[in-house]
Amino acid sequence: xxxxxxxxxxxxxxxxxxxxxxxxxxxxxxxxxxxxxxxxxxxxxxxxxxxxxxxxxxxxxxxxxxxxxxxxxxxxxxxxxxxxxxxxxxxxxxxxxxxxxxxxxxxxxxxxxxxxxxxxxxxxxxxxxxxxxxxxxxxxxxxxxxxxxxxxxxxxxxxxxxxxxxxxxxxxxxxxxxxxxxxxxxxxxxxxxxxxxxxxxxxxxxxxxxxxxxxxxxxxxxxxxxxxxxxxxxxxxxxxxxxxxxxxxxxxxxxxxxxxxxxxxxxxxxxxxxxxxxxxxxxxxxxxxxxxxxxxxxxxxxxxxxx
Numbered sequence: 001x002x003x004x005x006x007x008x009x010x011x012x013x014x015x016x017x018x019x020x021x022x023x024x025x026x027x028x029x030x031x032x033x034x035x036x037x038x039x040x041x042x043x044x045x046x047x048x049x050x051x052x053x054x055x056x057x058x059x060x061x062x063x064x065x066x067x068x069x070x071x072x073x074x075x076x077x078x079x080x081x082x083x084x085x086x087x088x089x090x091x092x093x094x095x096x097x098x099x100x101x102x103x104x105x106x107x108x109x110x111x112x113x114x115x116x117x118x119x120x121x122x123x124x125x126x127x128x129x130x131x132x133x134x135x136x137x138x139x140x141x142x143x144x145x146x147x148x149x150x151x152x153x154x155x156x157x158x159x160x161x162x163x164x165x166x167x168x169x170x171x172x173x174x175x176x177x178x179x180x181x182x183x184x185x186x187x188x189x190x191x192x193x194x195x196x197x198x199x200x201x202x203x204x205x206x207x208x209x210x211x212x213x214x215x216x217x218x219x220x221x222x223x224x225x226x227x228x229x230x231x232x233x234x235x236x237x238x239x240x241x242x243x244x245x246x247x248x249x250x251x252x253x254x255x256x257x258x259x260x261x262x263x264x265x266x267x268x269x270x271x272x273x274x275x276x277x278x279x280x281x282x283x284x285x286x287x288x289x290x291x292x293x294x295x296x297x298x299x300x301x302x303x304x305x306x307x
Contacts, residue, residue, distance in 0.1 A: 069103055070103045070104075070105050071103065071104075071105065071156070071157070073105065073137050073138060073156070073157040074105040074106065074107065074135055074136045074137060074138075075099070075104055075105065075106040075107070075136060075138055075139070075140055075155065075157075075185075076106075076107055076109060076128070076129075076132035076133075076136035076138070076139045076140070077095065077099075077106055077107065077108045077109065077139075077140045077142050078109050078111060078124075078125050078128035078129065078132070078139050078140065078141055078142065079091070079108065079109065079110050079111060079128075079142050079143075079144050080111050080113070080119075080121040080124040080125060080128075080141075080143075080144075081110050081111055081112045081113070081124075081144055082112065082113045082119050084144055084145065087144050087145050087238045088110065088144055088282070089282060089283075090147070090238060091144050091145075091147065091238075092108060092110075092282040092283070092285045092287050093282055093283040093284065093285040094147055095108060095142075095147070095285075096108065096285035096286070096287075097285070098147075098148060098151075099155060101151070102151070102155060102156075104155050104156065107132070107133075107135075107136060107286075107287075107288065108285070108286070108287040108288065109128050109131070109132060109287070109288050109290060110287055110288065110289045110290065111124040111125070111127060111128045111290055111292055112289055112290060112291050112292060113292055113294060114275055114291045114292060114293060115292075115293045115294050115295075116305075117202060117294055117296050117304045117305060118202040118203045118303070118304055118305065118306065119202070119203065119204065120199065120201065120202050120294055120304070121201070121204075121207055122196075122197035122198055122199060122201050122207035122210075122211070123197075123199045123270050123272070123294050124292060124294075125139075125141050125196070125197055126196045126197055126199065126266065126267050126270040127270060127272050127274075127290070127292050127294075128290070129188070129191060129196060129267065130267070130270070131274065131277075131290055136188070137157070137187065137188055138157050138158060138185060138186065138187045138188060139185070139186055139188060139191060140155065140165075140183060140184070140185050141181075141183070141184045141186075142182075142183050143166075143181070143182050143183065144238075145237060145238040146166060146171075146182050146183060146235050146236075146237060146238070147235060147236040147238065148165070148183070148234070148235055149230065149233065149234060149235060149236055150228055150230045150234045152227070152228060153165055153225060153228065153234070154225060155185065157187070158185045158186060158187060158190075158223070159187065160221075160223060161190065161220045161221050161222065161223055162180070162184060162185065162186045162190060162215055162220055162221075162222050162223065163184070163185040163186075163222075163223050163224070164179075164180050164182075164183070164184050164185075164222050164223070164224045165182070165183035165184070165185060165225065166181070166182030166183040166184075166235060167179075167224035167225055169224070169228075169231070170225065170228060170230070170231065170232065170234040170235065171232070171235065172232050172233075172235055172237045173237065178209065178212045179208070179209075179212075180208050180209075180211060180212045180215070180222060181208035182235075184208075190218070190220055191267075192267065193218045193220070194211070194214040194215060194217075194218045194220075194266070195214070195265075195266035195267050195268055196266040196267030196268075196270070197210070197211050197214070197266060198210050198211070198214075198262035198265055198266060199262075199265050199266065199269065199270050199271075199301075200262050200265060200300070200301050202296070202301060202303055202304040203303065210260075210261060210262060213261045214261070214266075217261070270294075271294065271295035271296075271297075272292055272293060272294050272295060273292075273293045273295070274290055274291070274292060274293075275291040275292070275293050276289075276290075276291045277289070277290055277291075278291075
C-alpha cells in the first residue's frame with residue numbers, strides 16, 4: 001500500500017479517504033493564505049509594515065465596454081514612485097482587483113522619477129495628471145505604500161468636491177485635521193481649478209499641506225468617508241521606516257518656504273521630460289510606467305539637490 005496509508009491501521013474505506021483529501025486541501029489553502037498578502041500574521045516574524053509575498057491574484061475583472069453598471073467615469077490612479085519595487089509588486093495587483101470588484105473603471109499610472117534630483121511627489125502628480133489622457137476624468141493621488149482594507153471605502157467620481165479617502169480618522173499615522181495626503185480623489189476640473197500642486201517641495205513632506213490651502217483658496221470643500229468603523233485598521237501601511245528612511249532633510253531656505261502658499265506655480269510651470277512610457281502587467285494587473293525626468297531651477301529651489 002502507499003506510504004501514506006501505512007500511517008493508518010486496518011483498511012480505509014472510500015469515505016474516510018475522501019475526508020482526508022478534503023482536510024489536506026483545506027490545510028494547503030489556509031497555509032497559502034496566511035503566508036502571503038491578506039489576513040493573518042506575517043510569516044517568519046516579519047516586522048509590521050513590511051509587505052508580505054503577494055498571493056497569486058484571481059483572474060482580473062475586465063469591464064465590457066457596453067456594461068452600464070461600471071458607470072461612465074474612469075479613474076487615473078496616479079502613484080508617485082522611486083525605487084520601492086517590493087511595494088509596487090504588492091500594490092498594482094491589489095489595487096486593480098480592489099477597484100475592479102467595486103466596478104471602478106481605472107488606469108494605474110506609476111510615476112517613476114528617474115532624474116538625480118530629490119524626490120518631488122507633487123511634481124510627479126502634476127506630470128501624471130498631464131499625461132493621463134482624455135479617457136480619464138478624475139484622479140486619485142495614491143501613495144504606493146497604502147492599501148485599502150475596507151471594501152466600503154469610496155473611490156467613485158467625486159463630483160461634489162475633493163474626497164479624502166485616507167482621512168485623519170482612518171490613516172494609521174497622520175491624524176491632524178488639515179491632512180489630505182495618502183489617498184485623495186479629485187475631478188480633473190477641480191484639480192485644474194487649483195492649478196495642481198506646487199513644484200517647490202523637494203524631499204519628503206509638506207506638499208499636501210500646501211495643497212490643502214490651494215483647495216480652500218479655490219472655494220472647494222474636502223469631504224471624507226462616513227460610516228467606516230475599522231478606524232486605524234482601515235489601511236495596510238507597507239512602509240517600514242527602519243529599513244527605508246525618508247528624505248526629510250531641510251536646509252534653512254527650505255524651512256522658510258515650506259509653510260508659504262505658492263500662488264504662481266503648479267500645473268502651469270512643471271518642467272519635465274518623459275524618458276519612456278511602458279505598459280506592463282504585474283501578476284495579471286495592467287499598469288503604465290512613466291519614467292520621468294524632472295527639471296529644477298536651482299535659483300528658485302536650491303534644495304532640489306543634496307549639494
